[in-house]
Amino acid sequence: MAEVGIFVGTMYGNSLLVAEEAEAILKKNGHKATVFEDPELSDWQKFSDKYVLIVTSTTGQGDLPDSIVPLFQAIKDKVGYQPDLHYGLIALGDSNYEHFCGGGKQFDTLLQEQGAQRVGTVLAIDANDHPEPESVANPWVEQWVTLLK
Numbered sequence: 001m002a003e004v005g006i007f008v009g010t011m012y013g014n015s016l017l018v019a020e021e022a023e024a025i026l027k028k029n030g031h032k033a034t035v036f037e038d039p040e041l042s043d044w045q046k047f048s049d050k051y052v053l054i055v056t057s058t059t060g061q062g063d064l065p066d067s068i069v070p071l072f073q074a075i076k077d078k079v080g081y082q083p084d085l086h087y088g089l090i091a092l093g094d095s096n097y098e099h100f101c102g103g104g105k106q107f108d109t110l111l112q113e114q115g116a117q118r119v120g121t122v123l124a125i126d127a128n129d130h131p132e133p134e135s136v137a138n139p140w141v142e143q144w145v146t147l148l149k
Helices: 014-028 041-045 069-079 102-113 134-145
Strands: 003-009 032-036 051-056 086-093 123-126
Touching: 003 014, 003 041, 003 069, 014 032, 014 051, 014 086, 014 134, 041 069, 051 102, 051 134, 069 102, 086 102, 086 134, 123 134
Parallel strands: 003 032, 003 051, 051 086, 086 123
Antiparallel strands: none
16 A cells, blocks of 8 residues: 655646545555645655656746745755655646647656656646546546555
């Protein structure tokens, strides 16, 4: 059984819905999962040697939503090297904008720079193709859960 912290960056609630569905899938598969809607660094640090799943949307300018910016900055400024962290990433975006899934890409880049271990591939969901992102995210999470140890 793995312990997974699900960290959410959302503007209109779609990322939170995806995160809550992921939590249910993880629990159904025997894992312990907790969703953090307004995540703080102290929440993140509890999972430093466990698993995290980041589910974040992207602003029209390609930035992270306000709800997850403080966590991102704290990880960047205070955490540093974290080779024992294993993570997955679901990025929501709109390909009509120049910086499609830019928020998720920023998170992935930061964690790679800090030596964290990505589990599986990054899932990028385009709102144009999938107005209900959980329809794409749920099968991805079902697959991702098989990669957890």
